[in-house]
Structures are given as C-alpha cells and as structure tokens.
Amino acid sequence: MTLIKILNHNETKSFVIFFLIFIFHLLFINLYPINDEFIFPVGAKLLERSNINEISLFFNFNANTLGFSLLIYFLSKLLPLDFYILGKILSCSGLILIYLSTHALIKIFNLNILKEKHMLILLILLNPLIFIFSFRATPDLFSSALSLFSITYFIINKNFFLKLFLIILFSFAVIIKPFNAILIFLIFISFNFKDFLSKKNFNLLIWSLVSFLIPTFYFFFNYQFFEFVFIPNEFRLIKIFSLKRYLINFISYVGFFNLFLILIYSKSFFNFFKKNYFYFLIYILISILCTFFLMQNVGELNFGFVQDYLNPRIYFFIITLSFFLFFHFIINNYNDNKFSRYHLNIIFLIIIFLIILSNFHPSQRYLLTIMPLGLFLFFLSSNIKILNILTVAVYIVMNILLFTNHYYTSKSIENIIVYLQENQILHDTYPGFIGQHSLNFFIDFDKNILISMDKEFLLDEQKNEKKKYYVSEKKPSDDKNIVFYTETKNIFKKNRNLYLIKK
Numbered sequence: 302m303t304l305i306k307i308l309n310h311n312e313t314k315s316f317v318i319f320f321l322i323f324i325f326h327l328l329f330i331n332l333y334p335i336n337d338e339f340i341f342p343v344g345a346k347l348l349e350r351s352n353i354n355e356i357s358l359f360f361n362f363n364a365n366t367l368g369f370s371l372l373i374y375f376l377s378k379l380l381p382l383d384f385y386i387l388g389k390i391l392s393c394s395g396l397i398l399i400y401l402s403t404h405a406l407i408k409i410f411n412l413n414i415l416k417e418k419h420m421l422i423l424l425i426l427l428n429p430l431i432f433i434f435s436f437r438a439t440p441d442l443f444s445s446a447l448s449l450f451s452i453t454y455f456i457i458n459k460n461f462f463l464k465l466f467l468i469i470l471f472s473f474a475v476i477i478k479p480f481n482a483i484l485i486f487l488i489f490i491s492f493n494f495k496d497f498l499s500k501k502n503f504n505l506l507i508w509s510l511v512s513f514l515i516p517t518f519y520f521f522f523n524y525q526f527f528e529f530v531f532i533p534n535e536f537r538l539i540k541i542f543s544l545k546r547y548l549i550n551f552i553s554y555v556g557f558f559n560l561f562l563i564l565i566y567s568k569s570f571f572n573f574f575k576k577n578y579f580y581f582l583i584y585i586l587i588s589i590l591c592t593f594f595l596m597q598n599v600g601e602l603n604f605g606f607v608q609d610y611l612n613p614r615i616y617f618f619i620i621t622l623s624f625f626l627f628f629h630f631i632i633n634n635y636n637d638n639k640f641s642r643y644h645l646n647i648i649f650l651i652i653i654f655l656i657i658l659s660n661f662h663p664s665q666r667y668l669l670t671i672m673p674l675g676l677f678l679f680f681l682s683s684n685i686k687i688l689n690i691l692t693v694a695v696y697i698v699m700n701i702l703l704f705t706n707h708y709y710t711s712k713s714i715e716n717i718i719v720y721l722q723e724n725q726i727l728h729d730t731y732p733g734f735i736g737q738h739s740l741n742f743f744i745d746f747d748k749n750i751l752i753s754m755d756k757e758f759l760l761d762e763q764k765n766e767k768k769k770y771y772v773s774e775k776k777p778s779d780d781k782n783i784v785f786y787t788e789t790k791n792i793f794k795k796n797r798n799l800y801l802i803k804k
Contacts, residue, residue, distance in 0.1 A: 394443065
C-alpha cells in the first residue's frame with residue numbers, strides 16, 4: 302500500500318514519466334546518424350586537429366556555429382566515448398533540462414499545488430518535436446533546453462553567483478544557437494509597465510546585457526578566424542525582404558506551432574463558435590482565400606513524409622485556419638481577463654520570437670525554443686483532463702510514426718555502411734542518397750583532410766568518376782548492377798529500399 306501511495310504522488314508520477322521517456326531514448330542511443338547529424342561530431346574531430354584551415358571546412362556543410370561541436374570535444378575529454386554517441390547524449394540530456402525547467406516554471410507561477418503536473422510533463426516531453434529531436438546528435442534540442450533551463454532558474458534563484466553562473470550557461474546556449482537569445486525576454490516575466498523605471502527592471506536590463514558579453518566575444522573571434530559573424534556566406538538564411546514571403550512565413554510558423562496546442566484548448570473555441578458560428582465561417586472563408594491566392598511551400602515547415610500523401614492546398618488550409626484559431630484564442634481569453642501578467646508576457650515573448658523567426662529560412666526545429674513555453678501556457682489556460690489525455694494520445698501516435706521512420710532509416714543506412722566497411726570498399730563508393738545522413742563515414746581523417754572533406758569531391762557525382770560504386774534509393778534497370786541492397790521495413794513510409802550499385 303505504501304508503494305502504491307508513493308507512485309500515486311504527483312511529484313513521483315512526474316518523475317516516473319520523465320524517467321521512462323529518458324530511458325527509452327538511452328536505449329536507442331546507438332542508432333546510426335541521420336538527417337545531418339554527421340557534421341557536428343565531425344566538427345569536434347576537426348577541432349581536435351587544431352588547424353584553422355581544416356576547422357573552416359565545417360562551414361561548407363551547414364550554417365550552425367561550432368558551439369555544439371566544441372561541447373562534444375570538451376565532453377570527450379571527460380567521457381571516453383565516440384563523438385557521435387556524445388552528441389546524442391547531449392541531445393538526450395535536453396530532456397532532463399526541460400523536465401527541470403517545467404518545475405521551475407511551476408514555481409514562477411506559484412503553482413506548487415497543481416495536481417496535474419504529471420500530465421503537463423507528459424504533454425511537454427511527448428511533444429513530437431521534443432521527443433524526436435532528443436534522439437539526434439544536433440544542437441537544436443540541447444541548446445533550446447539549456448537556454449530555457451538557465452533563464453527559468455535565474456528567475457527563481459536569489460544568489461548572485463548562482464545567477465551569474467546561469468547567465469553564463471545561457472550565453473553558451475546562445476553561442477550554440479543564436480536564435481535562443483530571444484529567450485532573454487523571459488527574465489522580464491514579471492515586468493510591469495507602471496514601474497517601468499524601477500530598480501528591479503534596471504537590474505534585469507543589466508543582467509540581460511551581461512548575457513551577451515560572452516557570445517559577443519565568441520562571434521568577434523569567429524569573424525577574425527572565418528570571416529563571418531553568425532552565418533557562413535554561402536548560406537543565406539536571410540534573403541532580400543519580401544512582404545509576401547514574410548507573411549507566408551509568419552502564418553506558417555504560427556499555424557504550425559498552434560497545431561501542437563489546438564487540442565488542449567479545443568473546448569474553449571467550440572463553445573465560443575456554437576454561439577458565434579459567424580466568426581468560424583469567416584475564418585474558414587479567409588483560410589480558403591489564402592490557400593488559393595497566398596500560401597506557398599516554405600522551407601522545412603511541413604508534415605514530413607506525410608506530406609507525400611497530402612494535397613498541398615489541404616496543408617495550406619489547415620495551417621492558415623490554425624493561424625486564425627491561435628490568435629482568436631489569445632484575444633478571446635485576454636478580453637475575458639483570463640490571462641495574468643505572467644501569461645501575457647510569455648505570449649508576448651512567443652509572438653516576438655515568431656515575428657523575428659519569420660524573416661529567416663523556415664524550419665520546424667526552430668520552434669523547439671518556445672514549444673515548452675507554449676505547452677505550459679496553454680495547459681494552464683485550458684486544463685481539461687480529457688483534452689489533455691487526447692492530446693497525449695495524438696502525440697503518441699505521431700511519435701510512433703516518426704520514431705518508426707527514424708529507426709528504419711537508421712537501420713537501412715547501417716546495413717549499407719557495414720557492408721561497405723566489411724568489404725573495404727567504403728572509399729570507393731559515392732554516398733549518393735545517404736550522403737545527407739552519414740557523410741562522416743566517407744571522410745577519411747587519416748589522409749589529407751582538406752581533400753577528403755572537400756564538398757564537391759564528396760557530393761558531386763560527376764567529379765567522382767573514379768568511384769566504382771554508388772548508393773541510391775532508386776532501383777537500377779539492370780539487376781546485374783546491384784551489388785547489395787537493404788529492404789526497408791518501415792510500413793508508415795513509401796517503400797524506399799537502398800541499393801549499392803556498381804557503375
């Protein structure tokens with residue numbers, strides 16, 4: 302009976318949920334890298350070689366900073382593990398930081414008596430973006446989690462030195478992903494315009510400025526060594542401003558973000574639209590017009606492999622309608638005085654983040670920075686048990702689809718790589734389809750690194766005429782040219798076998 306009472310305790314249930322999700326991630330820590338995971342451990346290996354010319358090769362392959370690779374390199378001095386495993390461990394540790402951040406937010410909102418903490422933890426940690434990106438050795442989840450952890454614990458702690466330490470942690474999160482700098486606004490969560498010139502607000506302003514000292518030095522030296530500040534010249538995340546493209550990006554970001562939240566507060570807008578169905582008809586009409594005359598595919602904001610089965614106009618309609626429902630819910634709750642000052646300041650932060658983000662190349666992963674805040678806020682605004690359970694159920698279904706795709710993609714790549722290694726033909730093979738996922742295996746660190754890391758050499762098939770084999774997802778017309786193939790077992794994705802083909 303005592304054990305049952307302990308397990309039923311709110312805090313205990315929250316921890317058990319976190320622990321099970323965390324262990325599940327650790328069980329799959331050895332999955333082969335996919336989706337651009339390869340470059341960050343490679344960056345750590347380049348840092349280990351301590352040659353600026355070689356380190357600069359890192360920026361031929363992505364627009365990220367060296368922050369995550371630097372962290373992998375330092376961690377390798379403490380843990381004798383493979384660089385690729387260390388990258389995954391960092392991402393997985395983001396779950397710990399998000400779990401702790403959620404408890405810090407509960408303290409900030411003075412909600413220690415909240416009875417549904419375990420449901421809140423479930424919603425946040427099972428959110429498909431958070432759940433899937435914590436498997437990957439990329440900087441997105443870790444840096445977002447570190448920035449949120451640093452700021453939330455900065456708010457609840459009074460000790461000067463601890464605050465300074467947390468601000469330094471936040472600075473490193475900004476170095477890893479500069480977008481996270483916007484989260485500094487969270488320290489003004491209790492900001493009151495009536496006391497605009499108060500000593501408290503002035504102190505917070507000083508702290509916020511201090512948080513950018515270390516990133517400023519880092520990006521200054523980054524410019525000295527590599528001749529750019531934030532983004533390599535060949536990657537143009539900011540394009541020439543276009544009002545139409547900006548509006549499409551903003552609608553897409555807000556709509557996509559809201560799709561993860563909409564079930565949580567669905568009862569609220571259903572009740573409203575029963576009495577004011579005219580509003581709903583207007584939103585539908587405007588969404589249809591936007592679908593046909595405004596919306597376009599943008600960046601990486603889409604439903605992934607599900608998009609292959611969906612008409613683009615249906616996707617545009619869903620995203621646009623979601624955009625209007627998001628702002629309707631906020632405005633309606635504001636008019637009904639259901640938001641405290643803390644609520645409003647977090648909403649302001651989320652909207653500012655999305656406004657700034659909309660001028661850059663759109664991507665799902667950038668939403669990781671504000672996703673825990675959005676889930677926390679909307680959970681508090683509409684805490685209805687059955688809707689929370691329904692949202693978790695939908696998240697679980699989505700995670701099964703996404704994880705299955707992740708798992709079998711990884712296994713297919715592993716099968717090809719192992720075959721190439723066992724037959725000692727790895728460096729006689731053009732990576733082709735699997736280049737995006739496992740290019741690290743085709744980089745020969747024992748030879749001239751400048752040649753083996755050359756982007757054109759690795760990715761240009763025409764310049765790889767000496768290669769005897771290549772990997773493709775397309776079956777060749779002549780079966781005699783197939784040296785080896787791996788058959789996908791992913792039932793949730795269109796059949797995509799991988800073929801090793803002799804030229």
